[in-house]
Amino acid sequence: MLKLLLPVDGSDNALRAVKHALDTRTWYRDLPEYYLLNVQLPVASGAVKMFISQQQLDDYYQEEGAARLAAARELLKSAGVICHARVAVGEIDGCIVRHAKELEASLIVMGTRGMGAVRNLVLGSVAAKVIHLSEVPVLLIR
Amino acid sequence: MFESLGAPHFWVGLLEIIGVNILLSGDNAVVIALAARSLPAGQRRQAVLFGSVAAIAMRVVLTVVAAGVLALPYLKTLGAAALLWIGIQLLLPGRDNASHAATGRTLFAAIRTILIADVVMSLDNVIAVAAAARGDLTLLVLGLLISIPLIVFGSTLVLKLMDRFPIVITAGGALLGYVAGEMLMREAVLQPWLPPDEGIWSLTLPVAGALLVIVVGKLLAARHDGAAPQRVIELAEGERK
Numbered sequence: 001m002l003k004l005l006l007p008v009d010g011s012d013n014a015l016r017a018v019k020h021a022l023d024t025r026t027w028y029r030d031l032p033e034y035y036l037l038n039v040q041l042p043v044a045s046g047a048v049k050m051f052i053s054q055q056q057l058d059d060y061y062q063e064e065g066a067a068r069l070a071a072a073r074e075l076l077k078s079a080g081v082i083c084h085a086r087v088a089v090g091e092i093d094g095c096i097v098r099h100a101k102e103l104e105a106s107l108i109v110m111g112t113r114g115m116g117a118v119r120n121l122v123l124g125s126v127a128a129k130v131i132h133l134s135e136v137p138v139l140l141i142r
Numbered sequence: 143m144f145e146s147l148g149a150p151h152f153w154v155g156l157l158e159i160i161g162v163n164i165l166l167s168g169d170n171a172v173v174i175a176l177a178a179r180s181l182p183a184g185q186r187r188q189a190v191l192f193g194s195v196a197a198i199a200m201r202v203v204l205t206v207v208a209a210g211v212l213a214l215p216y217l218k219t220l221g222a223a224a225l226l227w228i229g230i231q232l233l234l235p236g237r238d239n240a241s242h243a244a245t246g247r248t249l250f251a252a253i254r255t256i257l258i259a260d261v262v263m264s265l266d267n268v269i270a271v272a273a274a275a276r277g278d279l280t281l282l283v284l285g286l287l288i289s290i291p292l293i294v295f296g297s298t299l300v301l302k303l304m305d306r307f308p309i310v311i312t313a314g315g316a317l318l319g320y321v322a323g324e325m326l327m328r329e330a331v332l333q334p335w336l337p338p339d340e341g342i343w344s345l346t347l348p349v350a351g352a353l354l355v356i357v358v359g360k361l362l363a364a365r366h367d368g369a370a371p372q373r374v375i376e377l378a379e380g381e382r383k
Contacts, residue, residue: 044176047169049241051259052176056245060176062375069377085377099374 002032005105005136007096007126009038010068013111017141018072021109022079035103036072036085038065039095061089093129100136108138152281158274158321159285165232165314166267167292170197173259177252185249193256198290200260201268208272209282218329221269222322226355228266229318232311233359270318273325315359316352323351 004021008014018036025031040061044052065087076083088095100108113124123140131138174197178189212221246252267289275281326332327339327347337343 043172044241045169045172047263048172048176048259049243050262051173051243051255052241053243053245054241056176056180057241058373058375060179061373062377065375066377073377087375087377089373089375 002028002030002107003035003103003105004032005035005037005096005100005103005108006072007037007039007092007108007110007130008069008072009092009114010071011111011113011115013113013142015071015075017109017111018075020141021139022076022081025081031081032106034076034081034083035099035105036069036076036083037088037096037099038068038086039088039090039092040064041092042089061087092126093133096126096130097133097135100134105136108134108136110138110140112140112142151276152278155274155276155278155281156284158317159271159281160288161314161317162270162274162321163267163285163289163292165317166228166270167289169263170260170267171292173263174256177246177255177259180245180247181249181252185252189249189252189256192253193260196253196257197260197264200257201264201289202286204261204264204268205272205282205286208268209275209277212269212272212325213277215331216329218273218325219332221273222326222329222351224266224269225273225318225322225325226351228270229315229322229351229355230359230362232315232318233355234363270321274321276324276328312356312359315355319351319353319355320348321351322355323348326351 006014006018006021008018018034021032021034043060044057049057066085069085069087073083073085086099088099096108096110099105108130110127110130111124112122112127114126127138127140131140174190174193178186178193181189211217246255271285271289272282275285324347327336327344329336337346
């Protein structure tokens, strides 16, 4: 089963990457499984965790993540493809690479730049690090 | 009060206070925000408002007390040690553990959480600000005034900054070490053993403090480098928010 990991941060670029992954599904013999991933940066230090429960933290990350994933999920749902949406917490590039490995994804499809887009940069820092670290092939969409 | 504005040590102190506040206020604001999130929408604002006011009041009282306490013999040494420890802690990755706290869903529970958290988590900020103020009342007052908006607005932005640019954390730890060293220089009881507090010599302990934090922090952090289980939350099919 072909698994595509689509890291999404809510930016237009990320959505374009998802659209590309969707539009090109006919490239493959079987319909691929789409895994959307949004990574949230951890907001709670050890001190904060003394007072805030894991449930509260999870709720926060889940809500933030779901908001970022909304457009991408909508796009995939309306096309009628199998779509799994996940939120991971940690360092962005590390989480993406790790999740791709755990998932045994065949391909990562992501945007070159995300929300923190600086016009002059050819390649965003997250995309650059993912290419560097990933054992799974990475397809970058402008 | 205003004559001290001309002295360079005032501005150094002020920059230190601003830096320390930015670095250490994040946690308070995160607790306030997250504790309030568990409440129904109507009560959230009350919780945030009450929590912020209480945090500020607590901060003022504790800082004044700390400033007074630090004037006592040997307390500066203790304070310096505390700051060094806090600085080192900052450099350690402590974010991977699961929390064992309970979720509070009533306004009362949220406020109680915020108050207790305020006391515990303000301590480092209070010590650092009192230390950087060097007994100068103007600096102390300014330092407190600056912390107020940071408590209310600071948090997530600062924390995200710290995650994006890890160098900020290292710089922050070094800053605390620097302030610790400065305070130690002013410890009356140790004067016979300390280098003279003038010219280039006055930088010896501060720089030593900064370096100590960086070195020890990095060493300890390197030991922790393991693969902690990654937290992944699956969004259920029906979930639309």
